[in-house]
Amino acid sequence: MSVWDSAKPQAHSPHSHPWLAEMLYTLDKRLQRRHAVFEYSHHPACVFRLEISPAPRPVVLRDGTVARAGQRVAHLHFWNEHIPPFPRNGATIAWARRMQQAIATSLRELARYLASQPDLDDIAVIHGEVPSGTRAQAEKLARIMAHYGFEAVAEPADLPIGQRLHRLAENILISLIIFAQNAGALRLDTLNRVRLPIYFSRRLLNEKFGAAGEKPSFAEVA
Numbered sequence: 001m002s003v004w005d006s007a008k009p010q011a012h013s014p015h016s017h018p019w020l021a022e023m024l025y026t027l028d029k030r031l032q033r034r035h036a037v038f039e040y041s042h043h044p045a046c047v048f049r050l051e052i053s054p055a056p057r058p059v060v061l062r063d064g065t066v067a068r069a070g071q072r073v074a075h076l077h078f079w080n081e082h083i084p085p086f087p088r089n090g091a092t093i094a095w096a097r098r099m100q101q102a103i104a105t106s107l108r109e110l111a112r113y114l115a116s117q118p119d120l121d122d123i124a125v126i127h128g129e130v131p132s133g134t135r136a137q138a139e140k141l142a143r144i145m146a147h148y149g150f151e152a153v154a155e156p157a158d159l160p161i162g163q164r165l166h167r168l169a170e171n172i173l174i175s176l177i178i179f180a181q182n183a184g185a186l187r188l189d190t191l192n193r194v195r196l197p198i199y200f201s202r203r204l205l206n207e208k209f210g211a212a213g214e215k216p217s218f219a220e221v222a
Contacts, residue, residue: 037077041109047082047099048106050113051075052120059125059153065201067125074114074202076128104209107148111210114202126200138196149208150198 040050053075055067067073084098114120128150130141142152 039079040113041106043105043109044082045102045105046109047079047102048110049077049079050110051077052123055125055127059199061125061153061199061201062151063201063204065124065203067199071124072122073125073127074110074120074123076110076126103148107205107209111205115206115210124202126202126205128198128200130196130198142196142198145198148200149204150200152196152198154197 035051035053037049037051039046040048051074052072054070055073056069058069059067082102084095084102110126114123128145130138130145130152139152142150146152
């Protein structure tokens with residue numbers, strides 16, 4: 001769940017700086033192409049895109065699933081255009097329920113898509129990152145994602161310099177996006193946003209959200 005899916009202008013949210021929002025949208029599309037991020041479902045409620053990429057480090061999940069460093073994993077990115085519009089006065093129960101339903105739909109679609117692609121049979125782990133302003137906020141979001149089967153796995157404290165620089169660049173991009181869309185919402189801690197890695201075994205994904213052999217319902221509408 002990464003950040004560059006957030007740049008596209010949205011009709012429901014007027015921008016503080018439309019020219020900057022348009023520039024960020026162009027950058028967003030280039031980053032998607034560079035990282036081979038794609039839409040695995042056409043369902044209008046799907047809130048994730050997908051990237052098949054090497055696992056950055058080895059991980060062992062609670063159900064015994066193991067991913068070695070460099071092994072291919074399914075990396076989720078938020079599909080910002082499909083995320084329910086956030087209420088101006090803060091989250092409501094109705095918005096939270098809609099978002100919960102959208103995540104469940106997205107995971108069902110993911111299970112179906114993976115089952116339909118024989119060249120992805122080696123994918124055993126789904127990976128995402130929860131970006132937030134503080135570690136406590138990230139952990140709270142991770143607890144919400146645990147409801148679906150995700151588990152948080154702590155990162156090493158001494159990340160490589162290249163990864164730290166990459167995250168700083170992502171945080172700068174987040175800050176620009178917020179500034180372009182709603183300048184008044186920009187906070188000083190945006191540049192210090194943390195990431196909490198979360199993982200989901202494909203075995204558990206199939207148990208909770210799909211069955212092997214199902215065909216993806218790319219045009220299915222709830």
